[in-house]
Amino acid sequence: EIVLTQSPGTLSVSPGERATLSCRASQSVSSGYLAWYQQKEGQAPRLLIYASYNRATGIPGRFSGSGSGTDFTLTIRRLEPEDLAFYYCHQYSSSPGTFGQGTKVEI
């Protein structure tokens, strides 16, 4: 099972600043099969990024993904107050698919 470790646990950012979230895998995530989800308080998770860097439908351009192998990054440019949420990475390159423990973004 691939273990995903996200850092930092909590990220405090001011509106308009950039937020950089990290997801490190215990072994290589083949084909870059890594997704990112956003979960706001009391809501279901929402798909942001798939296959490392592809934005899902309707996701603003300030969200971007990058990385390969074992190191992946979610970047939120020009953070907005509505971006307050937990963010989870998810590898789907091997079974069972696994999630990181999450990063909380505080505004």
Add this chain to the structure above:
Amino acid sequence: EVQLVESGGGLVQPGRSQRLSCEASGFTFDDYAMHWVRQRPGKGLEWVAGISWNSAGVDYADFVKGRFTISRDNAKKSLYLQMNRLRAEDTALYFCTKDIVTTLGFGYFDLWGRGTLVTVSS
């Protein structure tokens, strides 16, 4: 409207059973694999079980193998999770999720329900 709506959660005693349901609408249900993902109180996301479009393939997390059974009824556009021998540590919000492919493996989740809460306690 494209959505997933879970139901069936509630308070259940340890060792007893509970059946969760998920009703899909707004997309061709039998074109996709489906999954259950849970979130224990104050914790992150955990994949629980998945089922292929035609039920030929099913898979479970180790912590539910032998206790939970995933199934689907494509005619009713519904997904189910039969949970037996429940434990306190199964207390969680259970989400129904839609895969982007028909079979298990190599798929991410592009649609989530709002979840149904299962509380296992005496």
